[in-house]
Amino acid sequence: MRLDETPEDQAFRAEVAQWMQEHLNGRFAALKHRGGPGDEEADPALRKDWERELAAGGWTCVGWPQSCGGRGLSIERQVIFHEEYARAGGPGRMGHIGEGLIGPALIEFGSPAQKQRFLPRIVDGTEFWAQGYSEPGAGSDLANVQTRCWQEPDGSWRVQGQKIWTSLAHESDWIFVIARSEPGSKGSKGLSFLLLKLDQPGIEIRPIRQLGGGSEFNEVFFDGAVAEADHIVGAPGEGWKVAMGLLQIERGVSTLGQQMHFAYELDLVIQAARRSGRGDDPAIRARIAEAWGGLQVMRYNALRMLSPSEGGGLQLGREALIYKYYWSNWHRDLGKLAMDVLGPDADVISDDPAIRPLQQLFFFSRADTIYAGTNEIQLNIIAERGLGMPREPRPAA
Amino acid sequence: MNFALTEDQVLIRDAAESFLADVSTSEAVRAAAGHPYGYDVEVWQRLSAELGWCSIAVPEALGGMGLGAPELVLIQEQAGRHLLCAPFFSTVCLAANLIDACATAAARERLLPAIAGGELRVTVGLGSSAEDWTDVAAAVRAHRTADGWVLDGCIERVPDGVSADRLLVWAQVDGESEPALFVVNLDAPGIEVAALQTWDATRHLSRIALRGVSAVVGADASMRIDDPQRVATGRVRSAALARLYLAAELLGHAQQCLDLTVAYTAERKQFGRPVGGFQAVKHRCAEMMVRIESLRSGVYGASARAASGADGAQGSAELARECAMIKALAAQTAFYCAQEAIQLHGGVGFTWEYDPQLYFKRAQAAHHWLGTPEMLRARVADALLN
Numbered sequence: 108m109r110l111d112e113t114p115e116d117q118a119f120r121a122e123v124a125q126w127m128q129e130h131l132n133g134r135f136a137a138l139k140h141r142g143g144p145g146d147e148e149a150d151p152a153l154r155k156d157w158e159r160e161l162a163a164g165g166w167t168c169v170g171w172p173q174s175c176g177g178r179g180l181s182i183e184r185q186v187i188f189h190e191e192y193a194r195a196g197g198p199g200r201m202g203h204i205g206e207g208l209i210g211p212a213l214i215e216f217g218s219p220a221q222k223q224r225f226l227p228r229i230v231d232g233t234e235f236w237a238q239g240y241s242e243p244g245a246g247s248d249l250a251n252v253q254t255r256c257w258q259e260p261d262g263s264w265r266v267q268g269q270k271i272w273t274s275l276a277h278e279s280d281w282i283f284v285i286a287r288s289e290p291g292s293k294g295s296k297g298l299s300f301l302l303l304k305l306d307q308p309g310i311e312i313r314p315i316r317q318l319g320g321g322s323e324f325n326e327v328f329f330d331g332a333v334a335e336a337d338h339i340v341g342a343p344g345e346g347w348k349v350a351m352g353l354l355q356i357e358r359g360v361s362t363l364g365q366q367m368h369f370a371y372e373l374d375l376v377i378q379a380a381r382r383s384g385r386g387d388d389p390a391i392r393a394r395i396a397e398a399w400g401g402l403q404v405m406r407y408n409a410l411r412m413l414s415p416s417e418g419g420g421l422q423l424g425r426e427a428l429i430y431k432y433y434w435s436n437w438h439r440d441l442g443k444l445a446m447d448v449l450g451p452d453a454d455v456i457s458d459d460p461a462i463r464p465l466q467q468l469f470f471f472s473r474a475d476t477i478y479a480g481t482n483e484i485q486l487n488i489i490a491e492r493g494l495g496m497p498r499e500p501r502p503a504a
Numbered sequence: 505m506n507f508a509l510t511e512d513q514v515l516i517r518d519a520a521e522s523f524l525a526d527v528s529t530s531e532a533v534r535a536a537a538g539h540p541y542g543y544d545v546e547v548w549q550r551l552s553a554e555l556g557w558c559s560i561a562v563p564e565a566l567g568g569m570g571l572g573a574p575e576l577v578l579i580q581e582q583a584g585r586h587l588l589c590a591p592f593f594s595t596v597c598l599a600a601n602l603i604d605a606c607a608t609a610a611a612r613e614r615l616l617p618a619i620a621g622g623e624l625r626v627t628v629g630l631g632s633s634a635e636d637w638t639d640v641a642a643a644v645r646a647h648r649t650a651d652g653w654v655l656d657g658c659i660e661r662v663p664d665g666v667s668a669d670r671l672l673v674w675a676q677v678d679g680e681s682e683p684a685l686f687v688v689n690l691d692a693p694g695i696e697v698a699a700l701q702t703w704d705a706t707r708h709l710s711r712i713a714l715r716g717v718s719a720v721v722g723a724d725a726s727m728r729i730d731d732p733q734r735v736a737t738g739r740v741r742s743a744a745l746a747r748l749y750l751a752a753e754l755l756g757h758a759q760q761c762l763d764l765t766v767a768y769t770a771e772r773k774q775f776g777r778p779v780g781g782f783q784a785v786k787h788r789c790a791e792m793m794v795r796i797e798s799l800r801s802g803v804y805g806a807s808a809r810a811a812s813g814a815d816g817a818q819g820s821a822e823l824a825r826e827c828a829m830i831k832a833l834a835a836q837t838a839f840y841c842a843q844e845a846i847q848l849h850g851g852v853g854f855t856w857e858y859d860p861q862l863y864f865k866r867a868q869a870a871h872h873w874l875g876t877p878e879m880l881r882a883r884v885a886d887a888l889l890n
C-alpha cells in the first residue's frame with residue numbers, strides 16, 4: 108500500500124496540467140466545468156470541437172493500446188490523467204460512450220475490419236456514439252429485449268422496434284443496439300449486437316424531457332433500420348456476451364476523474380454554505396464533514412479497485428461491486444445537501460454560476476442511482492456475487 | 505500509488521488471521537473477559553514473543569521491525585474480528601505510538617525496546633473528545649518540585665489499567681501551553697487503580713487516581729518524557745494514529761458481524777427456504793458490505809498516507825483530519841453492522857450465547873473512545889469551513 112508517486116508520475120501529472128492550462132482557454136474557456144452529469148446539453152458543438160482539440164494533443168482514449176490508436180497508459184497514469192483533466196475543469200466528454208464503452212468492446216470482441224473502420228474515428232473525435240440497450244419492457248431486466256432484427260439476402264441487417272432512455276442519441280452519429288435475432292427466443296439467448304448509423308430513414312429520435320427540464324435522453328424508433336452486413340459484433344445470437352462485456356468496462360478507470368469533479372462540486376457547496384450563513388449550523392457542518400469524508404473514501408475505493416490484486420491482475424472483484432452504489436448514493440446526498448445549504452434561494456430557477464450547477468446536481472443526481480444498474484439491482488449483485496447469498500428467483504429462459 | 509498489499513503484508517495478515525482464529529474463539533474471549541486482567545497471559549506472550557507483534561511499528565534501531573501503520577492496521581483488523589483480548593491496543597497502538605511520536609530520545613531508547621520485546625505493558629487514558637490528548641491532560645496537574653514533579657488528578661477509562669506495568673500521563677503544567685507527558689510506574693505510591701465493571705467486558709477499563717505521585721528527574725521508572733521539539737506535532741500525529749488503529753479494530757468487528765449474519769441466514773430456514781434468500785435480508789447484508797468495504801478503503805488509505813512521510817505540522821494536520829473522519833465512520837459502521845447482525849439473527853441474536861451481543865457492546869463503548877463521531881465531524885468541519 109503506498110500513495111506516493113514516482114518522479115516520472117509527477118512529471119506526467121505536470122504535463123497534463125500544463126496541456127490543459129494551455130488549451131482549455133480562448134473559445135474553450137466557456138466550457139470549464141461544463142457538460143458534466145445534468146449539464147450534457149451545454150454547447151455540444153463546441154464540446155465536439157474540444158474533443159478534436161484533445162485528439163490533436165493525443166489525449167483521447169489514453170488507456171487504449173497504442174496498436175488501436177490509444178496512448179497505452181498504465182492504470183496509474185490513466186488515473187493521473189483523469190484527475191488532472193477534471194481538476195482543470197475539463198468539460199464533460201462528448202466522446203465518452205465511444206471511448207469508454209463501444210471502443211473497448213470492439214477492441215475485445217470486434218473484427219479487424221470493425222476495428223479499422225470505427226476506432227480511428229473515436230480516437231480523432233469525429234464520430235460520436237449512443238447506447239441502445241434499454242426498452243420500455245427491458246430496464247433492469249435487460250435480457251427482456253423485444254426489438255427484433257433479421258438478416259436480408261444481401262447480408263445486411265434490419266432492425267424493428269424501440270429503444271428508450273437513449274442518452275445523447277440526438278447528438279450522436281452511431282448507435283449500438285442489442286436486438287432479438289432468433290424469433291421466439293427468450294432472455295439472454297438469441298440476441299445480436301449491431302452497430303447502426305443514426306442518420307437514416309428507418310430511425311426516428313424523439314427527445315424525452317427530464318425532471319430537471321432538459322432532454323438529455325430520447326426514445327429511438329427503428330422501422331426497418333439498416334445495419335451493414337459486417338456491422339454485427341460477435342456471432343449472431345451471441346450478442347449478450349458482448350453486451351455484458353461492455354457493462355464490465357462501464358465501471359472502469361474513467362470514473363476516477365469523476366472524483367475531482369465531485370471535489371469541485373463539494374467546494375461549491377462549501378462556498379455556498381459560507382455565503383448563505385448556513386455554514387454556521389452544526390447539523391449542516393456535520394453533513395459537510397461527512398460529505399468530505401465520503402469523498403476521501405471514494406478515492407481510496409477507486410485506488411483499491413484499480414490496484415493489482417494479490418494474485419496479480421486487477422482486483423475488479425469484490426471491491427468493484429460496491430463502487431457504483433457508493434458513489435451514486437454519495438452524489439445524491441450531496442445534491443440534497445447543496446439545496447439545503449442554499450436554502451430558499453435553491454427554489455428559484457437561476458442562471459447564477461454559484462447556484463445553477465448546484466440545482467443541476469440536485470436534479471441529475473437522482474438519476475445516478477437509476478442508470479447503469481439501479482440501487483436495488485446493485486444490492487442484488489453485491490449480495491449474490493459479493494456475499495454468495497441465494498440468487499433472485501428467475502423465470503426459466 | 506498502489507494499494508496492493510506487499511508479500512510481507514499478506515504474510516502478516518494471514519498469520520494474524522490464523523493465529524487469532526485459533527486462540528481467540530468465542531469461548532476463549534468469554535473466558536478472558538472473566539479473568540481479572542481481561543486476557544489470557546499465554547496468548548499475550550505468544551503474540552509478543554512468537555509473532556513479534558509488539559515490535560512491528562518500533563524503529564529498527566530500537567529493536568523493532570521498523571514497519572508502521574499499514575501493517576498495524578492489518579493486525580488490528582484481525583484483532584477486531586476475533587475480539588482479541590490482550591493489552592495490544594493499549595501497549596502498541598496507544599502507548600508505543602505516543603512514545604515514538606512525542607518522547608525524548610532517551611525515553612524512546614529506554615521504553616520502546618522493552619515494549620518491542622513484549623517485556624513491558626504500557627497504557628494511557630482513552631479520551632472521549634475530539635482533542636488530541638488535551639482532554640485527558642485536563643484531568644491531571646503536574647507541580648514542579650525541587651527534584652522533579654508531583655502529579656495529581658484522576659484518569660477515567662484506562663484500558664488494561666489493572667495489568668499494565670507503566671502508565672503514560674498527560675498533565676497540565678503551570679505556565680506551559682502544551683500538555684506534558686509523563687511515564688509513571690503503576691505500583692508507585694499514590695496510585696490507585698479501580699477496575700470499572702463495564703458492559704463490554706472484552707476490553708477492561710479502570711479509573712486511575714494519582715495522589716501526589718512523584719516523577720523524579722533521572723528516576724528509573726517515573727519521569728517526564730515529552731520532547732519539546734516534537735510534542736506539538738507528535739501529539740496530533742499520535743492521536744491520529746490511535747484513531748486509525750481503533751478504526752481498524754472496528755472494521756474487524758463490522759466484518760465479523762456481517763460474516764456471522766451471512767452464515768446464519770444461509771442456514772436458518774423459514775417459509776421453506778433460507779431466510780438469506782429474501783431480498784429484504786439480502787439487501788441489508790449488501791448494505792453492510794458496502795459500508796465495510798468503504799471503511800476498509802478508508803482505513804487502508806489513511807494508513808498508506810501515514811506511511812508516506814509528510815510528518816511535519818501540515819502533514820500531521822491532514823492525517824489528523826482524515827483519521828478523525830475514519831474513526832467517526834468506523835464507529836458508525838461497527839454499530840450499524842452489530843445492530844443488523846442482532847436483528848437478522850432473530851431471537852437468538854438477543855441471547856447471551858450468540859456472539860453479536862459482544863460486538864454490539866464493544867461498538868457502543870468504542871463510539872466514545874478518542875472522540876465521538878459528532879465531535880470528530882465538528883472538528884473536520886472547522887477545518888473545511890473556517
Ligand SMILES: Cc1cc2nc3c(=O)[nH]c(=O)nc-3n(C[C@H](O)[C@H](O)[C@H](O)COP(=O)(O)OP(=O)(O)OC[C@H]3O[C@@H](n4cnc5c(N)ncnc54)[C@H](O)[C@@H]3O)c2cc1C
Nearest residue numbers: 238239240241246247272273274474477478479481483484
Ligand atoms: C439519465 C438516464 C440516462 C440513461 N441512459 C441510457 C442510455 O444511454 N442507454 C440505455 O440503454 N439506457 C439508458 N438508461 C436506462 C437505464 O439503464 C434504466 O433506466 C435502468 O436500467 C432501470 O430500468 P427501468 O427504468 O426500466 O426501471 P425498472 O427496471 O422498471 O425499475 C423500477 C424499480 O424497480 C426496481 N427493480 C427492478 N427489478 C428489481 C429486482 N429484481 N429487485 C428489486 N428491485 C427491482 C428498480 O430498482 C426500480 O427501483 C438511462 C437512464 C437514465 C435515468
